[in-house]
Amino acid sequence: MQDGTLSHAEAPGIPALAVERVSHSYGQRKALDDVSFSVPQGSFTALLGPNGAGKSTLFSLVTRLFNVRHGAIHILGFDLNGEPGEALRRLGVVFQARTLDLDLSISQNLIYHAALHGLPASAARTRIGEILATSELRTRLKEKARNLSGGQLRSIEIVRAFMHRPRLILLDEPTVGLDIRSRAAILAEVRRLVKEEGVSVLWATHLIDEIDPADRVIVLHQGTVRAEGPVPEVVAAERAKSIGDAFTRLTGLSVRAEGLEEVRP
Numbered sequence: 001m002q003d004g005t006l007s008h009a010e011a012p013g014i015p016a017l018a019v020e021r022v023s024h025s026y027g028q029r030k031a032l033d034d035v036s037f038s039v040p041q042g043s044f045t046a047l048l049g050p051n052g053a054g055k056s057t058l059f060s061l062v063t064r065l066f067n068v069r070h071g072a073i074h075i076l077g078f079d080l081n082g083e084p085g086e087a088l089r090r091l092g093v094v095f096q097a098r099t100l101d102l103d104l105s106i107s108q109n110l111i112y113h114a115a116l117h118g119l120p121a122s123a124a125r126t127r128i129g130e131i132l133a134t135s136e137l138r139t140r141l142k143e144k145a146r147n148l149s150g151g152q153l154r155s156i157e158i159v160r161a162f163m164h165r166p167r168l169i170l171l172d173e174p175t176v177g178l179d180i181r182s183r184a185a186i187l188a189e190v191r192r193l194v195k196e197e198g199v200s201v202l203w204a205t206h207l208i209d210e211i212d213p214a215d216r217v218i219v220l221h222q223g224t225v226r227a228e229g230p231v232p233e234v235v236a237a238e239r240a241k242s243i244g245d246a247f248t249r250l251t252g253l254s255v256r257a258e259g260l261e262e263v264r265p
């Protein structure tokens with residue numbers, strides 16, 4: 001809220017994201033089957049699942065690309081179907097596909113996006129300075145986006161998602177296609193922003209090494225939630241040695257450096 005007080009819906013006990021008994025099918029193919037989980041406020045929650053688990057479908061529902069027809073989704077207590085404006089105002093998204101306009105400058109990309117959320121250009125410039133305070137990218141704002149590397153483009157997309165001070169940010173496999181150094185840099189940047197801004201993050205990934213023991217994790221496989229909770233609790237519940245081991249026990253999939261794979265007989 002403008003005056004800094006919390007509305008009832010944003011009281012600390014209300015989850016940043018609550019997904020309740022959501023199902024979604026493409027024709028005969030069921031992509032999500034009775035999926036429920038929550039993302040507590042201020043948490044970094046990893047949505048872990050192999051290709052085809054249903055992560056992108058879930059993101060399409062939370063961003064209202066698709067209508068929620070079965071079940072309900074609440075963002076900070078606001079029902080996505082009942083109060084979509086209030087819910088989406090509190091949401092920032094980094095999609096899997098690149099979405100910057102390469103022919104615009106970096107600052108134009110950010111300022112135009114902020115304008116869509118009602119932020120004037122001057123306020124947007126201040127906000128960019130805040131988010132990029134310690135990044136070398138702040139010296140390159142006038143350059144065309146096409147001059148940036150893949151990792152830098154992703155960083156700017158993350159800045160863009162934070163511009164309007166959302167309370168929940170969804171990132172759909174944001175490090176796909178990046179080298180190890182860029183991956184680590186992006187992850188560290190998002191973790192810093194979670195800490196500094198108290199924002200909640202749902203980070204979809206198929207890479208076990210992106211998960212920290214202090215995170216929460218949701219294991220999604222074949223459209224169903226197999227486990228949810230703080231990493232140590234999920235590991236202990238499976239009597240596993242690590243989150244990778246727990247994942248294998250929960251899904252029958254093996255874990256490799258490049259991602260998660262079906263165990264071949």
Ligand SMILES: Nc1ncnc2c1ncn2[C@@H]1O[C@H](COP(=O)(O)OP(=O)(O)OP(=O)(O)O)[C@@H](O)[C@H]1O
Pocket residue numbers: 026029030031049050051052053054055056057058173
């Ligand atoms: N437009 C579509 N039409 C038909 N089936 C689809 C469509 N999009 C996704 N699916 C199917 O729905 C299931 C879930 O796919 P989804 O893309 O949500 O998974 P994902 O976990 O995001 O995987 P990936 O990382 O590969 O995108 C898969 O079986 C997929 O083949």
